Amino acid sequence: MAELTAKAGSIWDFANPARFMGIANAVLPGLAAVTVACLAIGLWMAFNAPEDYQQGSSVLIMFIHVPSAWLSMMAYTVMALAALGTLVWRHPLADVSLRAAAPIGAAFTFLALITGSLWGKPMWGTWWVWDARLTSVLVLFIIYLGIIALARAIEEPSVAARALAIVTLVGYVNIPIIKFSVDWWNTLHQPASVSRLGRPAMDAAFLYPLMVMALAYTLIFLTLHLMNMRNEILRRRLRSMRMLAAREAGGA
Amino acid sequence: MLGQYAAYIVPAYAVSAAVIAGLTAWTLLQYRRRLREIATLEEKGVRRRAATRKGDG
Incomplete structure (x- = not known):
């Protein structure tokens, strides 16, 4: 304990799971309240936005599709950073963070695919096309499922942490492919209209609700990630208690 | 407000709400x-090891 607290003033402050739990418990109620408020404002702005001259009211789907798609990539980026934390710094919470982010990332990727499909049918005339953007996002979803399955398959924590970190980093190659797929290949999916050089190719009437919804989704991710990290720490605590109980029962 | 695309907008919002609410509920239930x-x-007398080692939850 002394060696951990001696390294005050760095990310190692949070290396003690008990301390992290204390911080998470203190932060979560406020974070959840801000998340709900931001989501309510975002939804109000979205439903009060005008109809798009081309998309009509289907632009409403964009306000949840685009944030889902952004978060599907952000969650994976958090996992890739956590993987570096495991492999390079051997931070005890890095693997906790990676495991906790995976189901949330998978959920957002699933939502990006479903809402995109529900927008594509009326606008493109098809639920699905095997173009580079859609296919690479489907690959991301499969990678998420693979990581979740791997996390459950390996019992030994240190072996699982290294395996998960390596697989996550290898899978990260897909993220730039998703981002730039619309520029590199001729896709049905439109190119970036917000994060591009110069001004966003979108009117403020749509851009502001989209930004607030993106912030709300980011806050949802942060809240769920903290909650899931807390669960993962408890799972480890439970595991070590059960092992101790089994050892005591065996030795008695 | 939803216009001619209501049949696509409603499922998109419904699925999003269900997935996010479901994930939140699952996370809370697991915590409890x-x-x-x-x-x-x-209560059975099993004491957890004090968190003295790195990586020990």
Whole structure:
């Protein structure tokens, strides 16, 4: 304990799971309240936005599709950073963070695919096309499922942490492919209209609700990630208690 | 407000709400279940090792 607290003033402050739990418990109620408020404002702005001259009211789907798609990539980026934390710094919470982010990332990727499909049918005339953007996002979803399955398959924590970190980093190659797929290949999916050089190719009437919804989704991710990290720490605590109980029962 | 695309907008919002609410509920239920299981073990006299080692939850 002394060696951990001696390294005050760095990310190692949070290396003690008990301390992290204390911080998470203190932060979560406020974070959840801000998340709900931001989501309510975002939804109000979205439903009060005008109809798009081309998309009509289907632009409403964009306000949840685009944030889902952004978060599907952000969650994976958090996992890739956590993987570096495991492999390079051997931070005890890095693997906790990676495991906790995976189901949330998978959920957002699933939502990006479903809402995109529900927008594509009326606008493109098809639920699905095997173009580079859609296919690479489907690959991301499969990678998420693979990581979740791997996390459950390996019992030994240190072996699982290294395996998960390596697989996550290898899978990260897909993220730039998703981002730039619309520029590199001729896709049905439109190119970036917000994060591009110069001004966003979108009117403020749509851009502001989209930004607030993106912030709300980011806050949802942060809240769920903290909650899931807390669960993962408890799972480890439970595991070590059960092992101790089994050892005591065996030795008695 | 939803216009001619209501048949696509409503499912998109419904699925999003269901997935996010479901994930939140699952996370909360897991938290409560694990706290309860830890309390049960502690009642049986199983004490967790103090968090002295790195990586030990």
